Amino acid sequence: MLLRFWKMHGLGNDFMVVDLVTQRARLPAQKISEWANRHTGIGFDQLLLVEPPTHPDMDFRYRIFNADGSEVENCGNGARCFARFVVDNQLTAKRDIRVETAGGPMLLSLTDDARVRVDMGPPRLAPAEIPFHAEMQSLSYEVETEQGTVSLSAISMGNPHAVVMVDSVDTAPVTTLGPLLERHHRFPRRVNVGFLEVLSTRHARLRVFERGVGETRACGTGACAAAVAGIQQGVLESPVNIDLPGGQLTLEWAGEGHSVIMTGPAERVFEGRIPL
Numbered sequence: 001m002l003l004r005f006w007k008m009h010g011l012g013n014d015f016m017v018v019d020l021v022t023q024r025a026r027l028p029a030q031k032i033s034e035w036a037n038r039h040t041g042i043g044f045d046q047l048l049l050v051e052p053p054t055h056p057d058m059d060f061r062y063r064i065f066n067a068d069g070s071e072v073e074n075c076g077n078g079a080r081c082f083a084r085f086v087v088d089n090q091l092t093a094k095r096d097i098r099v100e101t102a103g104g105p106m107l108l109s110l111t112d113d114a115r116v117r118v119d120m121g122p123p124r125l126a127p128a129e130i131p132f133h134a135e136m137q138s139l140s141y142e143v144e145t146e147q148g149t150v151s152l153s154a155i156s157m158g159n160p161h162a163v164v165m166v167d168s169v170d171t172a173p174v175t176t177l178g179p180l181l182e183r184h185h186r187f188p189r190r191v192n193v194g195f196l197e198v199l200s201t202r203h204a205r206l207r208v209f210e211r212g213v214g215e216t217r218a219c220g221t222g223a224c225a226a227a228v229a230g231i232q233q234g235v236l237e238s239p240v241n242i243d244l245p246g247g248q249l250t251l252e253w254a255g256e257g258h259s260v261i262m263t264g265p266a267e268r269v270f271e272g273r274i275p276l
């Protein structure tokens with residue numbers, strides 16, 4: 001069979017998006033990592049599946065697979081592409097779309113300026129919910145690594161994130177410390193690692209070493225986690241603009257118990273069919 005898909009991206013974090021509402025397919029992990037390959041496949045950071053909901057109050061189920069084939073709980077840039085995909089493919093006539101993910105429900109809304117606003121739900125800060133091994137919840141934790149002791153915040157946006165404050169993202173050890181922390185024993189389900197440089201209370205820069213992928217051009221959930229970490233530590237204020245290598249996201253957060261709101265673009269690159 002030929003499987004129809006769209007190639008999309010949100011700030012250069014790129015996706016293969018497959019409609020499993022009108023098509024039926026089973027996609028083994030090995031197939032996903034073959035297609036993710038940038039030399040011999042389609043090339044993408046994540047595969048996004050659009051499925052019918054399993055709960056009556058939801059519009060769709062949204063599933064996410066990293067380039068290594070592992071299924072994960074959430075993807076923020078993908079959520080914006082998901083909204084654009086279901087609207088442009090006329091899978092819904094709604095402008096406010098409720099989706100279920102393994103990381104919890106999300107509300108996706110198309111804005112008048114062609115961007116997508118996502119209610120990502122509240123961040124989870126209790127160590128057991130991240131999951132992260134720590135005796136008690138704290139704004140920052142000291143973690144021992146082969147590169148010395150690293151001070152980081154640990155936050156779940158449905159998926160796990162570590163945020164490390166740096167003086168400059170240009171010189172931050174993204175590709176050396178990133179993989180060490182990704183597989184650190186204190187993060188039993190591995191972790192996405194963000195390096196945050198604060199420029200002012202409303203403006204920051206971020207690079208993210210993503211679990212199951214490596215450094216990407218942008219990470220939506222990583223930007224949410226970085227905004228939460230910065231606001232909690234009193235160095236950022238909501239709303240905050242975060243510059244990633246692929247472009248800018250706007251994040252809003254009113255504090256513990258409130259949802260993080262992320263706004264940014266979602267683009268279609270091309271559509272295709274691939275043998276399954």
Ligand SMILES: N[C@@H](CCC[C@H](N)C(=O)O)C(=O)O
Nearest residue numbers: 075076077159211219220221
């Ligand atoms: N690119 C994403 C996050 C994708 C999942 C992540 N790599 C994980 O393993 O949790 C985003 O935009 O949030």
